[in-house]
Amino acid sequence: MRLFSSRRSPAVVADDGTITGPVQVDPRTKYLTKRLTPGSIAVIDHADLDRVAAEGLVLARPAAVLNAAKSTTGRYPNLGPGILLDAGIPLIDDLGGTVMDLRDGQEVRISGEEVYAGDELVAAGSMLTAAKLAENMQASRAGLSHQLEAFAANTMDYLNRERDLLLDGVGIPDVKTNFEGRHALIVVRGYHYKEDLTMLRSYVREYKPIIIGVDGGADAVFEAGFTPDMIVGDMDSVSDKALQSGAEIVVHAYRDGRAPGKSRVENLGVDHVVFPAAGTSEDIAMLLADERGAELVVAVGTHATLIEFLDKGRAGMSSTFLTRLRVGSKLVDAKGVSRLYRTRISTWQLFLLAFAGIVALLVAIISTTAGQTLLGLSGAWLDDLWNFIRQLFSSS
Incomplete structure (x- = not known):
């Protein structure tokens, strides 16, 4: 038992x-x-x-x-x-x-x-x-071809409905956060998001990207020891603590203007803007960062493969495919950053390395007989130099 x-x-x-x-x-x-x-x-x-x-x-x-x-x-x-x-x-x-x-x-x-x-x-x-x-x-593999056809049809339907948003950025709200020339780190509670955030600690410390939590991804950001600059989503899975943290709030609304999460942030007394769009919250976060001038968009826990799209269980995931085409070369998966990124060596780190090398060299010299003799002669020479300087000043 x-x-x-x-x-x-x-x-x-x-x-x-x-x-x-x-x-x-x-x-x-x-x-x-x-x-x-x-x-x-x-x-x-x-x-x-x-x-x-x-x-x-x-x-x-x-x-x-x-x-x-x-x-x-x-x-x-x-x-x-x-x-x-x-x-x-x-x-x-x-x-x-x-x-x-x-x-x-x-x-x-x-x-x-x-x-x-x-x-x-x-x-x-x-x-x-x-x-x-x-x-x-x-x-299930036998039924995948049918899902692929349905996915393609949904993608074309979304393109027809959101052409202005995808191609020209029409409808993207003005926000206070300044993305111009900076990196944007978008965090979704998706596949291996915890491991990815852990691997990105050095990247976050050095580049200081604008951190966007998508719904519950904002709480994941806090759990990792960071603070989100912006929270995007329909506000159904993010905590009150995260919403009241001072991050800028972007409420994802349906295309007809309905925003189920709006009443929640209003009840909390939190300033916010509304972003009506037919896609998913992670999509509008990417579009917002791209349109407002982000230099690079790093994605944590987002969806990238057909199986991952279908895993969400909704036709709206076709928007994710098109959003990635729109963001294009700016978009990098967190796993790619962790593999390519290496922390830069700063000046003080080089100084410490050189200092450690000198200390190690002195220790090695002192440990030999010749080194001890040289050290004794150097000490005697420094003592003579000190006495000469004292006599020079005392005579004046």
Whole structure:
């Protein structure tokens, strides 16, 4: 029998594999991972479980994950289920909407592929195994061509609707932050953003880029020990502390002017500007930095491949592809910076290096007989020189 430590109560795994413990429920996985306690049973409703969500669940260390939806629908080969499987976290899939009726803290029993509350069967699903994962991935690859066609169609539709914004910067708001001639570092809570920020510490200290946190990316900036200059997004996953930090706030609005995050920043009494655009928040952050004169745009945790675009689960990711075409040669992925960038050697560092070399040379000389003799002669010569100077001044 194994116990999972939790601030609520420990989840118990019996010898026959039955898991008993408290559940924590939220249809939005990104919200659940913020409060999920180790050892609890996570209950989500997440079709095509993406990599970022799965990595967040793994960090929270649940005893098991119950998904009301299909973790892989076959649209594309999503990576989330495999991440949970590799971490040894049981995933029971396709349980249906009834599992979402469970209450936070309610104790359940997972027996095989069935979930019980007391003696009552709540739902039955499908336990993820290595064989099922391989089968799902094979089927998903077959559907990838259809997704590619849909992605291309969505891209052309976005280009037609946002032509003026992409080509001429029409609609980009005026901001107080001065980007002219400076680097911009855009941080999104995406793939390996923590590792990338760690690798960029020397770069940030030396170049002092304008740091833009995209929604929850602003909190990631604080966690890394930096301070954001600007926060861009619909404000659904950023903390009040970050919004009140003094960073300039750009609220992402829909094209029709609706801005769900606007009321939140107004209630906090924070100054802000509104940026209506059909793309994603990371896209408008890049467009803003580019249009306002940033010399280089460094991206942390953003999306760059087709699988990553599809992982977001929305057609709007086509805007990300076109935004990258617009920003062009200015855009550099953080991993590329960490590989190419080397800290410059400053003058004082060269001085210290030379000083250390002289000290090492003196120590080596002193350790020899000839060196000790030379040191004695040098001392006698300096003593004679000092006496000569004293006599010269005393006679005058």
